[in-house]
Amino acid sequence: MEELVSIVVPVYNMGNSIEICVNSLLKQDYANIEILLVDDGSKDNSLEKCNKLKDKDNRIRVYHTENRGSGPARNTGIENAKGQYIYFPDADDQLEENAISMLVAGMQKGKYDLVVFGYKSLDKNGNTVLLKQYPEMEKKGEDVRQDYSNYVASTRKYGIQGAPWNKFFDLSLIKMHSIEYPPLRRHQDEGFISRYMCFCNNIHFIQPILYIHNLNDLKKEWDKYPVDYIDAVMGLYNTKKETILTWNKKDKKTKTIIEHEYICNVIKSLEMSYSPKMHMKSIDRIPWIRKQVEKAEVLDIDIPNTLGRYQRIVLMLIRKNHIKMALIIMRFKIEVEKRGALKLLRR
Known part of the structure; x- marks a missing residue:
């Protein structure tokens, strides 16, 4: 039986884009997913859009919180997630249709705790302005921690720090060690990854570009x-x-x-x-x-x-x-x- 994958999406004033994001998740060729939409006190019609999406597919659950930032919103998702694995996309981005199946396979290939994968960044006209691809590699967590200079920046060949949306996590490891996003208004993602890496035993970098990141204007x-x-x-x-x-x-x-x-x-x-x-x-x-x-x-x-x-x-x-x-x-x-x-x- 396929392992359940929890997908947590923090939503704040994303009424114009949340449907595109969620539709890319519903189109996944890996069916055993749950989508947790956490509305972070949006002032637009995001919550209404989330509830309409929930009514269309029983794999979607919606949570509403006061505005505290994406970190606490993701923590709400972690608390309510039921999967073996967990993934954190942004509400204005998309996933390739085979992404979750490839990530589960990448995780299970060697009983890994973390899978890091490629992405492309698009400008407002849909032009690719950045293509990040990782050569296939497997690493022991302890080896990575001992020489983290090669991984500490997202711009490095094998960068680990940075956004969570090009990383696939083991939810059981997160819950076992009570790992949370820190209550910061910025950089909470890096804080979470730093904490997760303390307990990560095996890491798998895979080559495919599976995530589409839409850049914001200045x-x-x-x-x-x-x-x-x-x-x-x-x-x-x-x-x-x-x-x-x-x-x-x-x-x-x-x-x-x-x-x-x-x-x-x-x-x-x-x-x-x-x-x-x-x-x-x-x-x-x-x-x-x-x-x-x-x-x-x-x-x-x-x-x-x-x-x-x-x-x-x-x-x-x-x-x-x-x-x-x-x-x-x-x-x-x-x-x-x-x-x-x-x-x-x-x-």
Whole structure:
């Protein structure tokens, strides 16, 4: 008999896309699935759409929660899931029709705890802008943990960290060790994967591209960053210190990568002072930056030599208390990004 696969989809204001996503799940050639749609306090017609989909197929269940973010929504899915395996797609993306059958086969081939697979990213016109494919490989979890620098970034040849939608998990392992998504407004996916990797014994990278990821435009991407983004950045950094950085304390490469990422994310959080959501006056920016930098303790970290020029300059200016100049550079960078996005939209 086929093992039951639980598919958990967090839904927030996805009324325009949830049907496309769910239809791609219902078309799977692997029938023994349950689809858990978790409406995260949507303000549009997402909940109504979810309930209509539920009425069409008895494999769909709908849960409604107050808005707490995709991490807690996925935790609701984990709590209610009944499968042997679990999968977490985004509500505005799609799966190839043979995806679940290939993932189950990939998991069962060698009693693996994790299957990592390829994906493609599409722009708003349906053009492929990124194709990520993994050469077939099997690895012991302990070997991966001992040299995680080769896996810590999603951009690496065998990147594991990043989004959960190109990974297939063992639900029994999650429940056995009470693994949850941390209650962060951003980067909760990476926190979950870091925790899961602590208990992962066998990993299978498979070659097929099974997931279609639809990229958001720059405005939507900016809107995803909460005003307290610094808290998510610090939460992720602390989670990685408690997990990844305990696996092999001699692994300096991984430590450098994580510190590099942390500094970049802190600077991204400082750019939030220019977000329309902040309603911040110019006079308030300098003291706000000082407070954020002190809170993040970023000045205590040695500057990695891998850091880009922009981050290096901003960090150097802040360390020398030239915050006004750092703000000018951040503002310039934001404007350049906006203009670049406008050019792309006009194509």
